Amino acid sequence: MEIFELGKIGLLIGFLLVIVGFWGVLQQKNIIKIIVSFTILNTGINLVMVALGYVKGRTAPIIDDSVEQIGNHNVLNAIVDPVPQALVLTAIVIGFGVTALLLAYAMKLFKAKKSLDINDFNDLKW
Amino acid sequence: MLRNLLIAIVLASFGFIFYNLYQSYEPQTELTGIAAHYAENGASEVGAANLVTAVVVSYRSFDTLGEITILFLTAAIISFFLKLSKEDEDKIITHRGTSEILQTASALLIPLIYLFGVYVFINGHITPGGGFQGGAIIASGVVLAIMANPNMTINHTVIIWVESISGVSVILIGVLGIILGGGFLDSTFTGYGLGEFGTIFSAGTIPVIYSLVGLKVGAEISNILNLYQKSQKEA
Amino acid sequence: MNNEIIYSVVAIGIGLLMVIMAVIAILNKKLSVAIIAAGVVSLFASVLFLLMSAPDVAMTEAAIGSGLSTLIFFYVLNKIKRQNA
Incomplete structure (x- = not known):
């Protein structure tokens, strides 16, 4: 059966999560919510x-x-491709670093304005 | 209103692109190109049974070097942002008491968790696992210790020394590869052999480098967690 | 061959749960619910990695993605709540 193929299922779920995460990044106004969408x-x-x-x-x-x-x-006939796995391995650890950095920025921003709403940070807006 | 419309247009175009990619995607049935080379020659060239480790530490070790550098930079920037003032540093905040069960269990479990982390990164070249996973497991041990005793402080000097010594040692072993092997970060030294395939003393310098990477990653993640824990003192 | 179909059915179920959890993480008003839902997405992702023959990636995702990330989110949430009060 065409649909019962793990590679295609993983691809579809990954694409759906990318779209949902993008939606959250664009649509949300709370900074913490934006970071949560970023991890998704x-x-x-x-x-x-x-x-x-x-x-x-x-x-x-x-x-x-x-x-x-x-x-x-x-x-050659027994294993899956090792190269993407090695790349994803480092990507996850870097993703953790990026999340931690974003949260540190969020804490600084909250300390400055006492607000997490992205619309309150309009200092560079004209 | 206009904003929502624009977001919908962006998402719809992304969905269109992804739909076409998904429709035209043919799952591969054979390993080709570089993956086939790694699969065929990984055992004889590098000697690591776990091919992901072979790719991460030997074939693409520049990636790993850059990656631990990025993690170090992240920890440095976070410590710059979350720096506490002198009076906040000495302040002691009272937490709600932790439960007896958590304290007793953590005393028993934390050494075992550290031991498991060390096991994972020493055996990174024969079983699933390696430096990044082992380091993350060690950091989870630190998390358990902090949860059982919220006022505990991690010794900063130890973390800094572990991190710098392991980071410098990775570079030194890499330079040793220029002298004894084929180039920077080459894991096989000519004339020393690879050791018996599938045993712990095999695969050249891969176990050493991955253990050092594990210590470095563990120290860095513990450092980041420690910074976030200390930032709670600031009102 | 049969294993492949069983794995696929499990993967479809986990995938549906992941997408639902991701939508909950974005739509829910409470921040703590959103953070936990994002952690659940990571945890299920690690199961999917295991099904797709990637045990190394599964270990990393389970330890870092769903464990440590969620923890630092809660540190930040706790601090923001205390500063607000």
Whole structure:
């Protein structure tokens, strides 16, 4: 069946999360809510990248006994693509750093104006 | 009104692009290009059973170096923003008392969590896991300690020293790769062999580098958490 | 081969929950509910990573994405609430 394919399902969910996260970033007015939407966007992009590396019916990119069972003694037929996984691994850790930095800015902004509404920060608006 | 309309247009165009991408996407059935090279030669060239670790620490180690640099920079900027004044630093705020169960359990569990984190990053080249995961697990141990005792302070000197020593050691091992191996951050030294495949002493310098990365990531995330905890003192 | 279909059904269920949780995170008025919902999205994402044969990514996402991020969000929320009072 066409729809029962993990790679395509992961891709679809990732795209939906990206759209929902983008909607939150554009539409919300509370700064904390914008940061929450940003983390959802981040998760969606990571899901899309891992889904692109998935190959149907294969196992994790670790060489052990499963290579003989699944791949018929050939590593090429046993594992999924390791490169997107390695990229997503670093992307998650950087995403944490970015979230922490955004929250530090949010705390500073709240201290300055006693408000979290993005419309109150209009100092550079004319 | 106009704003909502514009947002709807932006989202609709994104949805259109994503729909077309999704429709035309053909799941790959074969490993091609660079992935095929890594899969075929990873075991003989690098000697790590976990190919993700091989890519992160050996084939694309510049990525990892840049990544730990970014994390260090983030921690530095956050500590600049959340700096406390002198009188806030010495202030002690009273928290609601934590439960007996949490305190007893944390005394038992925290050493085990640290041990598990160390296990995860030492075995990063043979089992799933590695420096980033191990560092995050160590940081979760710190979180549990803070939850059990909200007034505890993390020794800042220890964190700074662990972080700098492991960061400098990664660079030094990388420079050693120029002298003994094929280039900067090369994990295999010529003439030393790779060790038996699938054992803990294998894969050249990968376990050493990943352990150092684990210590660095753990110290940095603990540092960020500590800064946020201390910022609660400021009224 | 059968495993693949079972995994796909589980993945569709988790995916629906994730999208619903993401919409809750954006529409709910209470900040604490939004933060918890975003944490749940990350936690389910780590299950999906595991289904898609990426155990390394799943470990990282479970520890960092759903654990530590949620914690620093609550630190900030707590501080803002105390400054408001």
